[in-house]
Amino acid sequence: MLYNNNICRILGIKYPLIQAPMNWINNAEMVAAVSNAGALGVLGPNAGPKEIDGRRVRTEERISIELSKVRRLTSAPVGINIFSDHDDATRAYAMKTIAASKANDVNVYCLVGTFDEVIYKAIKEAGGIIVHRELNPTPESARVAEENGADIIVATGVDEGGMLPSGCMGTFTIVPTIVDAVKSVPVMAAGGINDIRGVRAAFALGAQGVYVGTRFIASVECPAAACVKDMIVAGSGEELISVAPNERSLPTAAAIEYHKRLMSGESADAIHKDIMARGGLGVAMLDGDIVRGIVSVNTGISAIRSIKPVADIVEELMADFNA
Ligand SMILES: Cc1cc2nc3c(=O)[nH]c(=O)nc-3n(C[C@H](O)[C@H](O)[C@H](O)COP(=O)(O)O)c2cc1C
Structure with a gap:
C-alpha cells in the first residue's frame, strides 16, 4: 500500500x-x-x-x-x-x-x-x-x-x-x-x-x-532515563499538568510546584526561566532527576x-x- x-x-x-x-x-x-x-x-x-x-x-x-x-x-x-x-x-x-x-x-x-x-x-x-x-x-x-x-x-x-x-x-x-x-x-x-x-x-x-x-x-x-521510560509506560495523558502556557509535564515534584505557581497567576516567563535555570528537559528526561525536572510527553501515552x-x-x- x-x-x-x-x-x-x-x-x-x-x-x-x-x-x-x-x-x-x-x-x-x-x-x-x-x-x-x-x-x-x-x-x-x-x-x-x-x-x-x-x-x-x-x-x-x-x-x-x-x-x-x-x-x-x-x-x-x-x-x-x-x-x-x-x-x-x-x-x-x-x-x-x-x-x-x-x-x-x-x-x-x-x-x-x-x-x-x-x-x-x-x-x-x-x-x-x-x-x-x-x-x-x-x-x-x-x-x-x-x-x-x-x-x-x-x-x-x-x-x-x-x-x-x-x-x-x-x-x-x-x-x-x-x-x-x-x-x-x-x-x-x-x-x-x-x-x-x-x-x-x-x-x-x-x-x-x-x-x-x-x-x-x-x-x-x-538515552532517556529509565525512570522516565517507566513513567510513560505506566502513565496516562490525564495526568499531564501545565507548567507554562506552552509546556506540560507528567506530575513530577517540580512540575507540581510550577503548576501551582502558574495557577496562582505568576508570570509564565518567570516559570520558564526557572525551568531553564534548572537545566530544562535534560534534568529529568536525560538525568532522571524527577524531583527537580519536568517530563514532557504527548497526551496519548496510555x-x-x-x-x-x-x-x-x-x-x-x-x-x-x-x-
Ligand atoms: C521531550 C521532547 C522534546 C522535544 N524537543 C524538540 C526540539 O528540541 N526540537 C524539535 O524540533 N522538536 C522537538 N520535539 C518534538 C515536537 O515537539 C514534535 O512535534 C513531537 O514530538 C511530535 O509529537 P509527539 O511527541 O506527540 O509524537 C520534542 C518532543 C518531546 C517529546
Missing part, C-alpha cells in the same frame, strides 16, 4: 515516518536505529557527549562529534534539527550546524520555528531538503513555507509532547487545515501519534506521513505500554506499508 508515497520519494526512505528530534534525549544510536529501520532518524539539540577529558564540550562541537558517529552507524538518510527564526544567534548556530551536516553527508533539515529566508537560502545552497515545522502552524505560515521552497510541511497539534503551539488546535483539526491550505507540498502529521490507529487517522486526514516523538522515548535505544527496540516501533507504526 502507498509505495509511491511522496515523503518516501523526497527523503529517499522506505517508510513515511520521521522520528521527531527531541532536545537532550537523542543520540547517534537512536537516530541510526530509526534510519536503519527504514524511517528517518533526526538528530536533535544537545545530542552527543557532554564532557570529554573532563572538559565541557560546546554544543556545536558535540553535534559534529555526534553526526560523525551517526555516519559510522548508518549510511541511510538521516536528518538534523534546526531552530529557525530571525535571531542572529539562532542563525549563526544554524550556519554551523549546516556546515557540520554537509561535512557528514546529512542533508535533511527539520526546521522548527518560523520561516527565515537566511536559513532557507543556506540550506538550499548546501543542497538540503527542508522539512518545515511551524511552531504555531497556520494556513498562512504553511503557504509562506511552500512558496519559499519547503519540501515537506509538518502540521503539529497541541496533543504533542515538547513545546506546544500557542493556538488551540489538536492534530485532528490542524492537519486537514494545513492540507487544504497548501498547493502541492506534502504534509506530515505530528502530535499524539503513538500507534497504528494514529497513523491511519493521520492519512485519513490527508497527511502523507507521520512525525513521531514521544513513542520513541519508550524505546531501548533512546497507548504506549512497553519499551521496545526502535525497529519494532517502526515496524508496528508502518505495518500498513509492508507488502
Whole structure:
C-alpha cells in the first residue's frame, strides 16, 4: 500500500515516518536505529557527549562529534534539527550546524520555528531538503513555507509532547487545515501519534506521513532515563499538568510546584526561566532527576505500554506499508 508515497520519494526512505528530534534525549544510536529501520532518524539539540577529558564540550562541537558517529552507524538518510527564526544567534548556530551536516553527508533539515529566508537560502545552497515545522502552524505560515521552497510541511497539534503551539488546535483539526491550505507540498502529521490507529487517522486526514516523538522515548535505544521510560509506560495523558502556557509535564515534584505557581497567576516567563535555570528537559528526561525536572510527553501515552527496540516501533507504526 502507498509505495509511491511522496515523503518516501523526497527523503529517499522506505517508510513515511520521521522520528521527531527531541532536545537532550537523542543520540547517534537512536537516530541510526530509526534510519536503519527504514524511517528517518533526526538528530536533535544537545545530542552527543557532554564532557570529554573532563572538559565541557560546546554544543556545536558535540553535534559534529555526534553526526560523525551517526555516519559510522548508518549510511541511510538521516536528518538534523534546526531552530529557525530571525535571531542572529539562532542563525549563526544554524550556519554551523549546516556546515557540520554537509561535512557528514546529512542533508535533511527539520526546521522548527518560523520561516527565515537566511536559513532557507543556506540550506538550499548546501543542497538540503527542508522539512518545515511551524511552531504555531497556520494556513498562512504553511503557504509562506511552500512558496519559499519547503519540501515537506509538518502540521503539529497541541496533543504533542515538547513545546506546544500557542493556538488551540489538536492534530485532528490542524492537519486537514494545513492540507487544504497548501498547493502541492506534502504534509506530515505530528502530535499524539503513538500507534497504528494514529497513523491511519493521520492519512485519513490527508497527511502523507507521520512525525513521531514521544513513542520513541519508550524505546531501548533512546538515552532517556529509565525512570522516565517507566513513567510513560505506566502513565496516562490525564495526568499531564501545565507548567507554562506552552509546556506540560507528567506530575513530577517540580512540575507540581510550577503548576501551582502558574495557577496562582505568576508570570509564565518567570516559570520558564526557572525551568531553564534548572537545566530544562535534560534534568529529568536525560538525568532522571524527577524531583527537580519536568517530563514532557504527548497526551496519548496510555497507548504506549512497553519499551521496545526502535525497529519494532517502526515496524508496528508502518505495518500498513509492508507488502
Ligand atoms: C521531550 C521532547 C522534546 C522535544 N524537543 C524538540 C526540539 O528540541 N526540537 C524539535 O524540533 N522538536 C522537538 N520535539 C518534538 C515536537 O515537539 C514534535 O512535534 C513531537 O514530538 C511530535 O509529537 P509527539 O511527541 O506527540 O509524537 C520534542 C518532543 C518531546 C517529546
